[in-house]
Amino acid sequence: MPIAPILDVKNLTKIFGKGCPLCHDSTGPEHETNVCRRCGSVVACSDVSFELYLGEILGIVGESGSGKSTVVKLLHFDWDATFGEMYFQNTEDRKQNIDMTIDIDGKNLIALSPFIKRQTRNAFMGVVYQNPHLGLRMDVSSGGNIAERLIMANWRNIAMMRDRASGLLEKIEIPVERMDEPPRNFSGGMQQRVQIAKALSNEPLLLFLDEITTGLDVSVQARVLDLIRKLQRELQLSMIVVSHDFGVIRLLCQRTMVMKYGRIVEKGLTDQILEDPQHPYTQILVSSQL
Amino acid sequence: MLKADNLSKVFNIHILGDKVIEGCENISFHVSKGEFLGLAGPSGAGKSTILKCIYRTYLATGGDIWYDSILYGQVNLATIADPMVIGIRHKEIGYVSQFLKVIPRVSAIDVVAEPLLTRNGASANEARKKAGELLERLNIPARLLDAYPATFSGGEQQRVNIARAVIWKPRLLLLDEPTASLDRESVSIVVELLREMKEQGTSMIGIFHDNELMESITDRVYRVNPEISDVG
Ligand SMILES: Nc1ncnc2c1ncn2[C@@H]1O[C@H](COP(=O)(O)OP(=O)(O)OP(=O)(O)O)[C@@H](O)[C@H]1O
Ligand SMILES: Nc1ncnc2c1ncn2[C@@H]1O[C@H](COP(=O)(O)OP(=O)(O)O)[C@@H](O)[C@H]1O
Ligand SMILES: [Mg+2]
Ligand SMILES: [Mg+2]
Ligand SMILES: [Zn+2]
Numbered sequence: 001m002p003i004a005p006i007l008d009v010k011n012l013t014k015i016f017g018k019g020c021p022l023c024h025d026s027t028g029p030e031h032e033t034n035v036c037r038r039c040g041s042v043v044a045c046s047d048v049s050f051e052l053y054l055g056e057i058l059g060i061v062g063e064s065g066s067g068k069s070t071v072v073k074l075l076h077f078d079w080d081a082t083f084g085e086m087y088f089q090n091t092e093d094r095k096q097n098i099d100m101t102i103d104i105d106g107k108n109l110i111a112l113s114p115f116i117k118r119q120t121r122n123a124f125m126g127v128v129y130q131n132p133h134l135g136l137r138m139d140v141s142s143g144g145n146i147a148e149r150l151i152m153a154n155w156r157n158i159a160m161m162r163d164r165a166s167g168l169l170e171k172i173e174i175p176v177e178r179m180d181e182p183p184r185n186f187s188g189g190m191q192q193r194v195q196i197a198k199a200l201s202n203e204p205l206l207l208f209l210d211e212i213t214t215g216l217d218v219s220v221q222a223r224v225l226d227l228i229r230k231l232q233r234e235l236q237l238s239m240i241v242v243s244h245d246f247g248v249i250r251l252l253c254q255r256t257m258v259m260k261y262g263r264i265v266e267k268g269l270t271d272q273i274l275e276d277p278q279h280p281y282t283q284i285l286v287s288s289q290l
Numbered sequence: 291m292l293k294a295d296n297l298s299k300v301f302n303i304h305i306l307g308d309k310v311i312e313g314c315e316n317i318s319f320h321v322s323k324g325e326f327l328g329l330a331g332p333s334g335a336g337k338s339t340i341l342k343c344i345y346r347t348y349l350a351t352g353g354d355i356w357y358d359s360i361l362y363g364q365v366n367l368a369t370i371a372d373p374m375v376i377g378i379r380h381k382e383i384g385y386v387s388q389f390l391k392v393i394p395r396v397s398a399i400d401v402v403a404e405p406l407l408t409r410n411g412a413s414a415n416e417a418r419k420k421a422g423e424l425l426e427r428l429n430i431p432a433r434l435l436d437a438y439p440a441t442f443s444g445g446e447q448q449r450v451n452i453a454r455a456v457i458w459k460p461r462l463l464l465l466d467e468p469t470a471s472l473d474r475e476s477v478s479i480v481v482e483l484l485r486e487m488k489e490q491g492t493s494m495i496g497i498f499h500d501n502e503l504m505e506s507i508t509d510r511v512y513r514v515n516p517e518i519s520d521v522g
Contacts, residue, residue, distance in 0.1 A: 046345040280304035
């Protein structure tokens with residue numbers, strides 16, 4: 001039985017700065033830097049290759065500045081990759097009800113036009129950022145935040161949008177009567193949950209979660225994580241979870257990639273990464289967590 | 291069904307100046323369908339390491355682990371890709387660790403019901419009902435069913451752990467000292483449960499600290515590293 005990934009990423013690279021032929025070879029874990037020796041460009045990530053399978057939660061761990069958020073931002077088309085490839089597969093079942101101008105299966109998404117990237121994002125992806133200000137408009141009602149996203153995914157009927165928004169808020173355990181309040185009024189944990197509702201509103205195939213519990217206090221963290229576990233069970237989403245907290249990774253992810261200085265130094269089953277880490281950096285990371 | 295062929299595991303601890311630790315060496319055995327193999331040997335001989343290599347929590351550094359998978363046919367568990375291991379763990383191979391890895395904020399009954407929900411497509415009610423019955427059979431008091439196992443005694447946790455692994459009836463079950471912290475009565479319930487599983491066709495590889503128990507419950511015992519003396 002072949003297992004086909006829904007997302008296939010090859011050599012994803014992001015260089016900030018003008019770049020030069022030495023950028024790649026003078027950066028990375030063995031050079032202990034992500035700054036090019038010759039031209040001073042920052043190689044935020046390079047050679048990032050992996051596959052993501054249907055219904056899987058894949059973790060990315062690594063120290064601050066290692067390139068985790070960069071990878072998410074490139075995959076979500078917030079930033080343009082310097083180069084690299086990214087393929088969606090087996091999106092067929094979803095296509096009937098989605099307004100795409102071209103068939104993206106098997107096409108390198110990185111090389112497509114900004115318009116198609118936007119369409120792809122609206123049809124298949126959702127994201128939750130560490131900072132709710134990045135994902136939400138704080139002074140628009142929570143229902144309105146969700147509706148905005150639905151409009152981008154081509155919803156038009158106001159009553160249907162309201163229904164969908166209240167259904168989502170219920171799912172994420174926010175009282176429906178607070179739907180007309182702006183996220184500004186909410187606690188950090190509630191804001192994260194509204195972000196999650198918004199990210200789910202277009203029924204994405206792929207959800208990116210970037211440090212979504214960092215900075216929340218422990219009991220609130222727990223509720224958000226439990227919500228993610230519940231959603232994964234119910235919705236069969238594929239997710240990429242970025243965290244520097246192995247507790248979060250252990251709880252959510254079957255497979256994990258470890259990043260350092262913009263490179264993936266190790267990837268494997270999460271329990272293998274934790275109990276039998278191979279790369280020296282992973283060994284340090286794991287032993288300093290326990 | 292499973293054949294370990296010269297399996298070895300060496301741990302390379304880079305942070306201790308590339309210290310090398312021998313986990314297990316040149317292990318060869320086979321397990322036929324429906325068979326129960328015991329692993330015996332002194333502490334530190336590498337018994338747990340062998341089970342973890344099979345389950346792929348550890349990456350073998352030498353040799354092969356041939357396994358007859360329903361999903362993928364004949365595969366080498368030492369080298370197949372991670373997603374296939376996930377598939378096999380999901381549908382075929384179960385593992386009982388010596389201690390329960392608690393899932394925070396999930397009640398005992400849900401910890402045990404979860405494998406049914408995610409595997410056999412059972413409804414939540416069905417799954418909880420079966421989980422409740424199994425836990426009852428394992429003498430977990432009813433009042434504990436809705437409590438979090440993190441607060442349970444060692445023996446209670448272990449029984450929850452066993453229930454979680456047994457409930458979905460894996461076709462190969464790996465057992466690492468499943469009876470270590472149990473009282474006699476619980477041990478005999480677990481033994482009965484394992485016998486039943488075996489009758490229903492589950493193959494097993496088990497480590498038991500009690501030799502007499504091991505001899506009585508397994509079909510055959512493989513001695514790991516017999517030349518090493520017992521250091522406790
Ligand atoms: N706009 C930018 N211009 C220049 N360099 C940038 C820019 N954005 C990010 N970088 C650099 O890219 C590298 C990777 O950053 P990234 O935000 O991906 O790290 P991270 O792994 O998410 O870290 P953290 O755990 O702190 O969130 C860092 O060296 C960062 O300074
Ligand atoms: N994750 C690990 N990292 C380093 N060494 C390990 C690890 N797991 C086991 N070992 C070592 O491998 C050897 C065999 O251990 P183990 O398989 O647990 O023995 P047993 O279960 O037979 O008592 C021991 O020396 C142990 O310290
Ligand atoms: Mg970041
Ligand atoms: Mg052991
Ligand atoms: Zn350069």
